[in-house]
Amino acid sequence: MNAEKIPDVIIARLPVYLRALQRMSDSGVKTTSSKELGDHVGISAAQIRKDISQFGEFGKQGTGYSIPYLMDKLREILKVDRLWDVIIVGAGDMGHALARYQGFVNRGFVVSMIFDNDPTKIGQQIGSLVVENARLMTEKIRQNNIKVAMLTIPAAAAQEVTDQLVEAGVKAILNYAPISLNVPDDVKVQYIDPATHLQRMTYYL
Amino acid sequence: MNAEKIPDVIIARLPVYLRALQRMSDSGVKTTSSKELGDHVGISAAQIRKDISQFGEFGKQGTGYSIPYLMDKLREILKVDRLWDVIIVGAGDMGHALARYQGFVNRGFVVSMIFDNDPTKIGQQIGSLVVENARLMTEKIRQNNIKVAMLTIPAAAAQEVTDQLVEAGVKAILNYAPISLNVPDDVKVQYIDPATHLQRMTYYL
DNA sequence: TAGATTGTTAATCGATTAACAATC
DNA sequence: TAGATTGTTAATCGATTAACAATC
Numbered sequence: 453m454n455a456e457k458i459p460d461v462i463i464a465r466l467p468v469y470l471r472a473l474q475r476m477s478d479s480g481v482k483t484t485s486s487k488e489l490g491d492h493v494g495i496s497a498a499q500i501r502k503d504i505s506q507f508g509e510f511g512k513q514g515t516g517y518s519i520p521y522l523m524d525k526l527r528e529i530l531k532v533d534r535l536w537d538v539i540i541v542g543a544g545d546m547g548h549a550l551a552r553y554q555g556f557v558n559r560g561f562v563v564s565m566i567f568d569n570d571p572t573k574i575g576q577q578i579g580s581l582v583v584e585n586a587r588l589m590t591e592k593i594r595q596n597n598i599k600v601a602m603l604t605i606p607a608a609a610a611q612e613v614t615d616q617l618v619e620a621g622v623k624a625i626l627n628y629a630p631i632s633l634n635v636p637d638d639v640k641v642q643y644i645d646p647a648t649h650l651q652r653m654t655y656y657l
Numbered sequence: 658m659n660a661e662k663i664p665d666v667i668i669a670r671l672p673v674y675l676r677a678l679q680r681m682s683d684s685g686v687k688t689t690s691s692k693e694l695g696d697h698v699g700i701s702a703a704q705i706r707k708d709i710s711q712f713g714e715f716g717k718q719g720t721g722y723s724i725p726y727l728m729d730k731l732r733e734i735l736k737v738d739r740l741w742d743v744i745i746v747g748a749g750d751m752g753h754a755l756a757r758y759q760g761f762v763n764r765g766f767v768v769s770m771i772f773d774n775d776p777t778k779i780g781q782q783i784g785s786l787v788v789e790n791a792r793l794m795t796e797k798i799r800q801n802n803i804k805v806a807m808l809t810i811p812a813a814a815a816q817e818v819t820d821q822l823v824e825a826g827v828k829a830i831l832n833y834a835p836i837s838l839n840v841p842d843d844v845k846v847q848y849i850d851p852a853t854h855l856q857r858m859t860y861y862l
Numbered sequence: 863t864a865g866a867t868t869g870t871t872a873a874t875c876g877a878t879t880a881a882c883a884a885t886c
Numbered sequence: 887t888a889g890a891t892t893g894t895t896a897a898t899c900g901a902t903t904a905a906c907a908a909t910c
Contacts, residue, residue, distance in 0.1 A: 461901075467856035471835055475812070485867065493837045497867090498903055505869050513868040514910040531859040538855070545757050549750035550851065555835055559852040560859065599862055600855060607680070624858035626851060630676055630760060632698045640858040644849050646755065646831060647764040650743070650805060651672035653829035653845040654736040654765065657804055666877075690891065702891090703879055710893050718892040719886040 462503045463530075468493050469500070470526045477519050485516035532560025539598050541613055542605035543568035543576065543583045546628050550602055551578045561600070565592060586613075590620040600624045607631040667708045668735075673698050674705070675731045682724050690721035737765025742801060746818055747809035748773035748781065748788045751833050755807055756783045766805070770797060791818075798825040805829045812836040 472492045476484055486497040486504075493500075504510055504517075510525050511517045527533040538561045540547045551566050568574060569586040576583045584592070592598070601622045605613060610629035617625060623639050630645045677697045681689055691702040691709075698705075709715055709722075715730050716722045732738040743766045745752045756771050773779060774791035781788045789797070797803075806827045810818060815834035822830060828844050835850045 459901075463860050464857050466860075467853040468837065470856070471850070471853060472837060475836060487867080494839075496903070498905095499901090501867090501869065502902080509869070511868050512910055513908070514866045516867065529860065530856050531862060532856055536855075536859060545754035549754040552750050553851070555852055556855075559856065561852065561855055600858070602851070623862055624855070626854050626858075631680060632673065632677060634699075640861050642854040642857055644851065644854060645676070646758070646807070646849065647760055647766065648672040648676060649831050649847040649849060650741075650761075650766055650829070651675070651735050651737055651764065652669050652847055653805070653831075654741060655668050655671075655734065656845050657736060657828055664877075692891080701879070703881095704877090706891090706893065707878080714893070716892050717886055718884070719890050721891060 458506055462506060465493075465495065465503055466526055466530055468495075469503070470523060470530070470532075473519050473523050473526070477523065482519055483516055484519055484522075486511070489517075527560070530560075534560065536561050536600050537564040537596060537598055538562065538600045538602060539564060539589075539593065540566040540602045540604060541568075541586070541589065541617070542603065542628075543570070543573045543578065544604060546604040547602075548578055550604065551581055563602075564596065564598070567592075590616055593617070593620040593622060598622060600626075602626040602628065604628045663711055667711060670698075670700065670708055671731055671735055673700075674708070675728060675735070675737075678724050678728050678731070682728065687724055688721055689724055689727075691716070694722075732765070735765075739765065741766050741805050742769040742803055743767065743805045743807060744769060744794075744798065744803050745771040745807045745809060746773075746791070746794065746822070747833075748775070748778045748783065749809060751809040752807075753783055755809065756786055768807075769801065769803070795821055795825040798822070798827060803827060805831075807831040807833065809833045 469489060472489060486500040490497040490500045507525065507529050510522050540550055540563060543566050547566060551563055556563060565584055566578060566581050567584050567586045567589045573583050574585050599622060601617050603610060603613065603625055607629045610631050611633060614625060614633045614635060618635055618639055625641045626644060627633055627641055628644050630647065633641050635641055674694060677694060691705040695702040695705045712730065712734050715727050745755055745768060748771050752771060756768055761768060770789055771783060771786050772789050772791045772794045778788050779790050804827060806822050808815060808818065808830055812834045815836050816838060819830060819838045819840060823840055823844055830846045831849065832838055832846055833849050835852065838846050840846055
């Protein structure tokens with residue numbers, strides 16, 4: 453048990469390590485070193501070792517880390533050694549793409565519902581899901597104890613819907629709307645805004 | 658003129674400031690303070706002032722910042738006071754969603770081409786674009802002097818296509834494939850991987 | 863054993879915050 | 887003018903790197 457507060461920057465890197473380990477594992481490799489893993493993800497070996505050692509002694513001197521073992525440990529730490537039900541709010545193009553994305557389930561997530569308030573979209577089939585009426589959203593969130601949501605609606609509606617999600621018990625929001633959200637301290641938000649990400653690179657051009 | 662190297666973390670925050678200012682501007686506000694802007698984006702007033710002051714004295718004591726003026730300056734700094742042609746590689750669900758996204762053009766970007774290597778997709782119309790043969794990609798990149806690309810292909814093909822993009826002169830890649838890319842120092846990559854972003858939040862649940 | 867690589871400490875480097883004189 | 891808020895300095899805080907003893 454580790455009582456120390458782990459810095460957010462370290463937590464943010466762990467999924468990247470896990471993703472790289474998954475790829476090594478897929479290609480049949482069983483063992484890696486902090487040097488090799490660091491080369492893969494563009495981070496120094498010292499930092500990799502420091503990050504991992506926050507949670508225990510998962511490596512062996514001389515031989516490095518067992519990939520399956522380290523993956524298990526990282527999954528435990530990140531709490532993705534289970535399947536989280538995730539909802540999508542907004543059945544536009546982005547909502548569609550996420551609903552059909554095959555990459556969630558082996559990384560700890562299942563899209564279990566998708567909502568919209570547009571009558572022409574409600575009832576529509578997307579993959580194995582049917583678009584549900586947004587008016588029922590908070591009720592369904594509570595019934596199914598949903599903690600994780602992805603928000604793919606216009607910026608103008610995003611804060612209001614966020615307030616509903618939070619009120620219904622959602623604690624993690626992946627926000628695709630191009631706006632900063634206001635949430636209580638115990639609710640986490642991650643932002644995905646392609647224009648913002650592009651603007652982080654043009655400075656260097 | 659500022660010869661000092663501006664830290665990457667500051668550059669990464671500027672698009673967020675710009676986005677918040679745009680929203681204030683849209684709602685008719687003409688002036689803001691570091692305190693108010695900071696409240697909007699969840700960053701301390703001191704940090705906002707420090708960040709902005711790296712580039713000049715854009716505010717006025719007593720009254721704060723003129724929103725249109727500060728937006729102009731941030732756009733100049735980020736080089737989004739112009740329109741960048743951007744290509745999409747991969748015409749799957751995500752490529753579709755990005756090709757039809759309306760949020761680029763007023764933030765400095767125009768999607769000008771989309772490529773795929775799947776014969777059933779080549780020739781397909783998406784919005785105002787037609788899916789082009791990936792075999793022509795490097796040629797078209799050179800012809801049109803493309804510097805920015807979005808990558809929405811499976812992880813297995815991502816590094817190979819990245820090498821082609823780099824070889825053809827692309828300097829900024831927004832990568833939607835769930836894999837870390839290897840690029841030269843003068844090429845920037847931003848990562849968008851919804852599963853990774855979700856995994857950054859489950860730790861806290 | 864000899865070589866390799868971890869976990870950890872101490873040193874360095876960088877980023878954030880607090881405080882306030884300057885000034886609109 | 888009086889109040890508000892900037893730009894900037896110094897202090898604090900936190901993160902990264904380098905180095906190496908421990909050990910597989």
